[in-house]
Amino acid sequence: MFKQKSLSSSGNLIDGLPVPAQTEIVITLEDVNFRIKAYPGRDKNSWKTFNLEVEKVSNIQIMDERQIKQVVEQSAPGMILGAAAFGLLGAMVGGRNKTKEKISVRNLLIIDYISNGEKQIIIDISNDLKDSTKIVKRFHEMKPETVLQETIQL
Numbered sequence: 630m631f632k633q634k635s636l637s638s639s640g641n642l643i644d645g646l647p648v649p650a651q652t653e654i655v656i657t658l659e660d661v662n663f664r665i666k667a668y669p670g671r672d673k674n675s676w677k678t679f680n681l682e683v684e685k686v687s688n689i690q691i692m693d694e695r696q697i698k699q700v701v702e703q704s705a706p707g708m709i710l711g712a713a714a715f716g717l718l719g720a721m722v723g724g725r726n727k728t729k730e731k732i733s734v735r736n737l738l739i740i741d742y743i744s745n746g747e748k749q750i751i752i753d754i755s756n757d758l759k760d761s762t763k764i765v766k767r768f769h770e771m772k773p774e775t776v777l778q779e780t781i782q783l
Contacts, residue, residue, distance in 0.1 A: 635659045636767055638760040640738065642667065645750030648677060654752050656738070658683075658764045663740070665750070681742060681750075688741040689768045691754070691761060693734050736761070 637657040642650060646667060653668040663681040711723025738761050740750040754761040 633660060633767070636760065636764045638738070638754055638757045638764055640752040640754035640757055640761070643737065643751040643753055645740075645748065646677075646679060656752065656764065658767055681740070683768070683771060685744055686740060686742045686768070686772070687747070688739075689765050690739050691758070691765055692737050692739060694737055695732060695734050738765075 635657050637655055639653065639655045642648060642652045642654050644650065646652075646654075646665065648667040648669050655666045655668075657664040657666075661683055663683065663686070665679040665681065667677045667679070669675050669677070707723035707725075709723070711719030711721070713719075715722075734755070735753050736755045736758050738752045738754045740752075742748055742750070
């Protein structure tokens with residue numbers, strides 16, 4: 630059997646490894662394991678490498694997390710234009726508070742594995758979604774029994 634080319638992706642750790650949150654992570658899928666490198670600082674002595682055997686991984690998937698933020702803005706230009714056009718009443722209407730919703734989406738790579746019980750590694754891969762998708766696809770090709778099947782109930 631031919632050795633497949635390894636695939637890599639990078640992101641920031643959310644949870645699941647013994648390094649601080651938001652640590653830069655590079656995850657590489659090789660033939661028999663995931664090699665996970667953590668770069669918690671500039672000192673090379675603090676960099677860590679973790680190996681996770683593919684056989685211990687029960688599932689890997691990408692999920693998105695949506696955060697909705699309410700932003701309240703007061704329009705000073707609207708107040709000035711309203712006052713110029715319609716006087717005091719126009720200033721009140723033009724300068725009223727406006728609420729906008731800002732939606733931010735984070736893409737998370739979630740690796741479920743078994744090691745003294747069920748565990749999970751969560752990595753924010755929002756800036757490297759394309760390569761992470763390739764890793765998930767390759768993993769499911771290596772372990773087809775892990776592909777999630779959708780059930781539709783009628």
